[in-house]
Amino acid sequence: MKAKQLALGAARLELEHLGRMKAVSPATFETLSTEMERHSQDLDADVMRLQDADPRLAEEEIRLARLRMLAAERSALQRGVIEGLVPPEVSEHLLTDAAGKIDRLSGPGH
Numbered sequence: 555m556k557a558k559q560l561a562l563g564a565a566r567l568e569l570e571h572l573g574r575m576k577a578v579s580p581a582t583f584e585t586l587s588t589e590m591e592r593h594s595q596d597l598d599a600d601v602m603r604l605q606d607a608d609p610r611l612a613e614e615e616i617r618l619a620r621l622r623m624l625a626a627e628r629s630a631l632q633r634g635v636i637e638g639l640v641p642p643e644v645s646e647h648l649l650t651d652a653a654g655k656i657d658r659l660s661g662p663g664h
Contacts, residue, residue, distance in 0.1 A: 555601050556615075562597065566590055621659050628652045 569590065573583040605612040631648055634640030 555597065555604060559594075559597050559601070562590060562594055566594075617659055621656060624652050624656050624659070628656070 569578075569583065569586050572578045573580075578586070605615075628649060631640060631645045631652070635642055635645045
């Protein structure tokens, strides 16, 4: 189910790109947008049913999303240091904090 949602998201981005580039007519863009929205709503409803039936699925999705967000924060801090936007002494504490959170979310029991 999640793979279908990811694929649909990529297709939506491509359709938006086609629309901006005027590679499709406004009528075609609207038709495809409506179809994708309907399909997205169906997938969302399916995911909700699965998560309602097994709450562990939602918990795992939240855990994985938190891990990705923390990894993005860590990456932004590291880029900031490399680019001279964040002083190393400031980033050190924040990077240590992020690493601890990542370890807790990745550790045993998860």
